[in-house]
Amino acid sequence: MKKVLLCFLVCMLIISIGLLSGCVKKGENILLNSGFELGINNKPFFWYQAVVPNDNLTMLWDTTIFYNGSYSVGINNTHIYENDTCNNWAQRIYKVPIGRNIELIGWVKTIESEDVAMVIQCWDNKNTIIGFGTTETSGSINGTNDWKEYNASVFVPYNTTRIIVRLVLCGTGQVWFDDVKLIIK
Numbered sequence: 001m002k003k004v005l006l007c008f009l010v011c012m013l014i015i016s017i018g019l020l021s022g023c024v025k026k027g028e029n030i031l032l033n034s035g036f037e038l039g040i041n042n043k044p045f046f047w048y049q050a051v052v053p054n055d056n057l058t059m060l061w062d063t064t065i066f067y068n069g070s071y072s073v074g075i076n077n078t079h080i081y082e083n084d085t086c087n088n089w090a091q092r093i094y095k096v097p098i099g100r101n102i103e104l105i106g107w108v109k110t111i112e113s114e115d116v117a118m119v120i121q122c123w124d125n126k127n128t129i130i131g132f133g134t135t136e137t138s139g140s141i142n143g144t145n146d147w148k149e150y151n152a153s154v155f156v157p158y159n160t161t162r163i164i165v166r167l168v169l170c171g172t173g174q175v176w177f178d179d180v181k182l183i184i185k
Contacts, residue, residue, distance in 0.1 A: 023095070024095060024097040026184055026185065028184050029182060030093055030102075030163075030183075031046075031091060031093065031165060031180060031182045032091065033046045033047065035069045035071070035179050035180075036061065036069075036073050037069050042060075042061050044061050044071065046091055047091050048089070048090055048091070049088075049089060050087070050088050050090045051087040052085050054081075055079070056077060057077045057079055057087060058075070058077075059073075059074075059075055059089070060073060060075070060176075061073055062074045062176060065176050067107040067147045067178035067179055069178070069179075072176045072177060072178040073089045073167065073176070073177050073178075074174065074175060075087055075088070075174070075175050076174045077169060077171070077172050077174075080171075086168050086169065086170040087168070087169055088119075088166040088168040089166070090165065090167070091164070091165050092162055093164070093165065094162050096122075096156060096163060097156055098156055098158055098160060099158055100155075100156055100184055101153060101155050101156070101184075102133075102153065102154060102156055102182055102185060103182070104135075104151060104153070104181070105149065105180070105181050106118055106150060106151075106167070106177055106181065107147050107149050107178045107179050107180075108141060108148060108150055108176070109145065109146060109148075109176045109178075110141060110142065110143065110144060110145045110173060110174065110175050110176075111173060111174040111175075112173045112174065113141070113142050113172075114142055114169075114170060114173050115140065115141070115142055115169070116142060116168065116173070116175045117135050117136050117141065117166075117168045117170070118152055118165070118166070118177070118180065119132070119133070119134045119135075119152065119166040119167075119168055120153075120163060120164075120165055120182070121164045122154060123162050125159070130159065131154045131155065131160060132154060135150045138150075147178075163182070
């Protein structure tokens with residue numbers, strides 16, 4: 001009886017995972033406001049700031065420097081922190097494509113930046129990162145660069161409950177991000 005019950009539960013889990021991953025389509029962008037065009041009071045909708053505040057840090061919803069459309073998000077920091085510190089724009093995603101590969105694609109512009117990255121974090125219900133992808137896998141983004149497209153990818157583990165996308169500046173410099181998408185493969 002225990003074997004039958006266990007087999008039934010495993011089958012139900014597999015079916016549930018299949019149904020959940022079927023809720024999202026290949027090629028779908030699951031980021032909201034990925035071009036940063038919507039917002040109010042200097043804040044783009046669906047994005048939040050994850051920062052270590054200081055007087056020389058500015059988080060921008062920028063209307064003057066952008067790759068496409070009329071807006072981008074930026075980070076400008078001249079403060080030198082005691083410890084390595086990264087400030088970022090972030091978005092939580094609860095429409096999780098379990099068991100699928102996802103790719104983060106976006107355009108980045110930098111001025112005298114120490115270290116810039118776009119990051120995908122897969123979190124479980126115990127607040128542990130169980131999957132991670134970053135643009136740093138294919139090389140550093142630093143210095144001064146005009147708009148260039150970058151990408152990162154990750155397989156979404158089966159016990160992922162949410163995904164966080166981060167657009168990051170570590171250290172000093174200026175960076176802008178635009179047309180950022182999280183695509184299901």
